[in-house]
Amino acid sequence: MVKTEMIDTTSKSQVDRFVQLHYKLYKKCPQWVPPFYTDIRLMLNKQKHPFYEHSDADFFIATRGDEVVGRIAAMENRAFNKYHGTKKMQFYLFDCIDDQDVANALFERVFDWSTKRGLTEAVGPKGFSPISNGYGIQVEGFEFRQMMTMMNYNYPYYANLFENAGFQKEVDFVSCYIHRPEFLLPEKVHLIAQKAQERGTFFVKNFKNKKELISWGIRIGQTYNRIFINNWEYYPLSEAEIKFEIDNIMVIADPRLIKIILHKDEIVGFLLGFPDISKALQRNGGRITPWGIVDMMLEVKRTKWFSLNGVGVISELQGRGGNALMYSLMEKTATEYGFEHIEQTQMAETAVQVRKDMINLGAKPYKNHRIFHKSI
Numbered sequence: 122m123v124k125t126e127m128i129d130t131t132s133k134s135q136v137d138r139f140v141q142l143h144y145k146l147y148k149k150c151p152q153w154v155p156p157f158y159t160d161i162r163l164m165l166n167k168q169k170h171p172f173y174e175h176s177d178a179d180f181f182i183a184t185r186g187d188e189v190v191g192r193i194a195a196m197e198n199r200a201f202n203k204y205h206g207t208k209k210m211q212f213y214l215f216d217c218i219d220d221q222d223v224a225n226a227l228f229e230r231v232f233d234w235s236t237k238r239g240l241t242e243a244v245g246p247k248g249f250s251p252i253s254n255g256y257g258i259q260v261e262g263f264e265f266r267q268m269m270t271m272m273n274y275n276y277p278y279y280a281n282l283f284e285n286a287g288f289q290k291e292v293d294f295v296s297c298y299i300h301r302p303e304f305l306l307p308e309k310v311h312l313i314a315q316k317a318q319e320r321g322t323f324f325v326k327n328f329k330n331k332k333e334l335i336s337w338g339i340r341i342g343q344t345y346n347r348i349f350i351n352n353w354e355y356y357p358l359s360e361a362e363i364k365f366e367i368d369n370i371m372v373i374a375d376p377r378l379i380k381i382i383l384h385k386d387e388i389v390g391f392l393l394g395f396p397d398i399s400k401a402l403q404r405n406g407g408r409i410t411p412w413g414i415v416d417m418m419l420e421v422k423r424t425k426w427f428s429l430n431g432v433g434v435i436s437e438l439q440g441r442g443g444n445a446l447m448y449s450l451m452e453k454t455a456t457e458y459g460f461e462h463i464e465q466t467q468m469a470e471t472a473v474q475v476r477k478d479m480i481n482l483g484a485k486p487y488k489n490h491r492i493f494h495k496s497i
Contacts, residue, residue, distance in 0.1 A: 317442025
């Protein structure tokens, strides 16, 4: 018999029961990259995570006997609902054995939670941050390793659990692969980018070290609130959320791979590139140790993989050479630092122009994550 229970987030033992299921299910999966235990526990900490300054969440497990066989987080993102005029419950941290009864029990529990709050639709998986938490259930590309913890990885049966429970597609997030030697921009693109800089329309800011990058962090986060305003997942981030995101990004940021596009001293675009340290994360199994930190730093120098997870120019300046400059920077950065493989991580299918541009430049869709929705 399957039972569900809401965990007490102030109880370390109950939080551990919720957290451990993910590591247990995927321990032997070679494509899975374990998140840091501390990061997941922080999502359950209502005193420290900035999400709880404006919203609320509860966490549920499903058990069969003494064994935890499923889990899910139910979230009321009031900032998102207010901005979009919706009454959505978003869910995240869904993990489950291949058993429809278990999945149904979890879904029914969070539907009941939502109904009591006056919420009318369930949407997810969608996390506590629109920047650093991955979106969706993976539905294509299972043979490929996930890109660090910037996306989710799950077994193929997950999508069936959702569809059998009556969920339907909301939106897909596609990741593209680029083999660097085949990513060659037409000379015309470089010329447009060059002329845009010569005219003084745009200026590219490079960073000498992490200290300098950190000093620009808040401004970069504030620019997110302008560049991605038309994105499906967007809602205005609070100052606390911006700081939280910047602090997370800085852990793995390589200043050489971060490029800022300025217009009259104002940030109007950016290229956020990250060295892929997935191998080191897998070796360390979600734990942070002194040796693990050294291992990650060494992996930054060894890896031939490069993730683009944050690429954009504000809409008012698109068509004036900004996109050309962005793609030119992309090619030059990957070439200069010897990367052979590039992933553009999780582009919403609603970002039509960027996806079209990338495919025209040689990028190949190879992973797909799907957000599901269901009326309650």
